[in-house]
Amino acid sequence: MQPIIEVENLVKKFGPFVANDHLTFNVGQGEIFGFLGANGAGKTTTMRILCGLSSPTSGKVKVAGYDVYTQTENIKRNIGYMSQKFSLYDDLSIAENFQFYGGIYGLSVSKIKERTEELLGRLGFSGEKNRILKDIPLGWKQKLAFSVAVIHHPSIVFLDEPTGGVDPITRRQFWEMIYETANEGITVFVTTHYMDEAEYCQRVSIMADGKIVALDTPGNLKDTYKAATMEDVFLMIAR
Amino acid sequence: MSPSVKVEHLFKSFGNTVALDDITFEVQPGELFGFIGPDGSGKTTLFRILTTLLIPGSGSAEIEGLDVVKDFRKIRDFLGYMPGRFSLYQDLTVEENLKFFAGIFKTTPEANYELVKEIYSQIEPFKNRRAGKLSGGMKQKLALSCALIHKPKVLILDEPTTGVDAVSRREFWEMLARLKKIGITILVSTPYMDEASRCDRVALIQGGKLLSIDAPGKVILGFDQPLWAVKTDNIYNLLTDLRRFEATRTVFLFGQYAHVTMKGKLVSGDPITQYLESKGHKQIEVHKTEPTIEDCFMELMK
Known part of the structure; x- marks a missing residue:
């Protein structure tokens, strides 16, 4: 698989504190990559670097072929980002949110219209596009936020705990959207605290104290640690 | 035995949104009772009514036989509450927060130290650090210590494990199991379904309605389809x-x-x-x- 994220000996320090300690990993194009770790393990620091929001202290990092030290603007144009916290505008309608984000990513008016129709159609939400976002249930908002994050057809979409607090049916529908997106060749880089979701990833890495302590397919990790579930693997090595 | 918490036909609306729709349940003294449901299902609204912070639309709720509207002052004396959002004073230190919460209940950290010892001792090395500078797991331990420092009879915890990693979640539930052993009645909400098995009984809640109230094992027996x-x-x-x-x-x-x-x-x-x-x-x-x-x-x- 052609790597779309290349990380070699990434180090990030804040004063004397080493948040990321010589990370090395690749993520392939169209892969669903789970980025796991305990709170405070250093995941957010890495995510910010990969999104072009923060510079490494040392190491080589390329995202979508661009260098994180010098080409952050190109990186931002080629990625999508969604988290539970950073979401859509509550007082705009669904269509207006799509217009706004499409505009930010520099899509033409006709392209925005085309993508909006396509993405809402897939959600079965075409008839609802003029509804104001605040009247829409949380689970739907998360699905819409995901659609907006891929409106510009990025190379990679970063999902930071996208399913927190979502009901179990919607959580599963969300993962089916992730599969669909990966099938189109978009790389999905996802963090989660739901360990059953770790099983849905093609490969997962587990961070502890700023280091990657495990990186493999869920199946191989379970074999290596002789564990029945990813939750057991996580409990064994995350601390 | 009279119930520790008794709720009958509770309704609450905000404008056109029905947040709680005919909620009835009882929690026995010393029970570890879980509310399991997604965001927006009504868990926080219910807990805000039980903690006397919000007035019911209709119906009644009693804590230890006292009415949440009429007797709210008395109830607050023996209720411990840990809200979903971290709500300690970020610019006070760990120790100052604990002293402050003990002080408003006219007690001292020393008087009830035994109760919080096991949890507080884990953050005591950082007692001079400001609460705002703590990690998520440490904030959670401090919040629980502050909710316990006046030795409550009933402890209400609103999504204490949300956004917390799998290891810390497990530790937190082990702490709750120990508090239960002392006889504290505990009501806890969570969006994580796998935490249900940690409770004596669980109420499944969705859209302001209770779908089921039972011991976790019995809820599972109620699934009558081959899977x-x-x-x-x-x-x-x-x-x-x-x-x-x-x-x-x-x-x-x-x-x-x-x-x-x-x-x-x-x-x-x-x-x-x-x-x-x-x-x-x-x-x-x-x-x-x-x-x-x-x-x-x-x-x-x-």
């Missing part, structure tokens, strides 16, 4: 194909498996296997499986 776990080499195609299969009733993703219920009575998994073979799936695995709370929740949501 099949199905796996092939391509999970995405598997889900798509199973949904197209007219004999399937429900198809849900579950870790590396799809959990499936069928329309007719099925004695063996062979029809599923044959169908998947006809669709070209490889490495087909079909076996019967035990439902989890999450299977039950999704069944009840329908």
Whole structure:
């Protein structure tokens, strides 16, 4: 698989504190990559670097072929980002949110219209596009936020705990959207605290104290640690 | 034995939104009682009424026999509350926060130290650090210490494990189990279905309505459909194909498996296997499986 994220000996320090300690990993194009770790393990620091929001202290990092030290603007144009916290505008309608984000990513008016129709159609939400976002249930908002994050057809979409607090049916529908997106060749880089979701990833890495302590397919990790579930693997090595 | 918490036909609306829709339940003294449901299901509204911070629309709620509206001052003396959002003073130190909360209940950290010792001792090395500078796990331990420092009879915890990693979640539930042993009544809400098994009884809540109240094991016994776990080499195609299969009733993703219920009575998994073979799936695995709370929740949501 052609790597779309290349990380070699990434180090990030804040004063004397080493948040990321010589990370090395690749993520392939169209892969669903789970980025796991305990709170405070250093995941957010890495995510910010990969999104072009923060510079490494040392190491080589390329995202979508661009260098994180010098080409952050190109990186931002080629990625999508969604988290539970950073979401859509509550007082705009669904269509207006799509217009706004499409505009930010520099899509033409006709392209925005085309993508909006396509993405809402897939959600079965075409008839609802003029509804104001605040009247829409949380689970739907998360699905819409995901659609907006891929409106510009990025190379990679970063999902930071996208399913927190979502009901179990919607959580599963969300993962089916992730599969669909990966099938189109978009790389999905996802963090989660739901360990059953770790099983849905093609490969997962587990961070502890700023280091990657495990990186493999869920199946191989379970074999290596002789564990029945990813939750057991996580409990064994995350601390 | 009179119940520690008694709620009857409780309703609450905000404008046109019905947040709580005819909620009735009781919690016995010393019980560890869980509310399990997604965001927006009404858990926080219910807890805000029980903690006397919000007035019910209609219906009644009593804590230790006292009414949440009429007797709110008395109730506050013996109630411990840990809100979902971190609400200690960020610019006070760890120690100052604990002293402050003990002070408003006219006690001192020393008087009830035994109760919080096990939890507080883990953050005591950082007692001079400001609360705002603590990590998520440490904030959670401080908040629990502050909610316990006046030795409450009833402890109400609103999503204490949300956004917390799997290791810290497990530790937190172990702490709750120890508090239960001392006889404190505990009401706790969570969006994580797998935490249900840690409770004596659970209420499943969705859209302001209680779907079920029972011991976790009994909730699972209530799942009256045979459940099949199905796996092939391509999970995405598997889900798509199973949904197209007219004999399937429900198809849900579950870790590396799809959990499936069928329309007719099925004695063996062979029809599923044959169908998947006809669709070209490889490495087909079909076996019967035990439902989890999450299977039950999704069944009840329908």
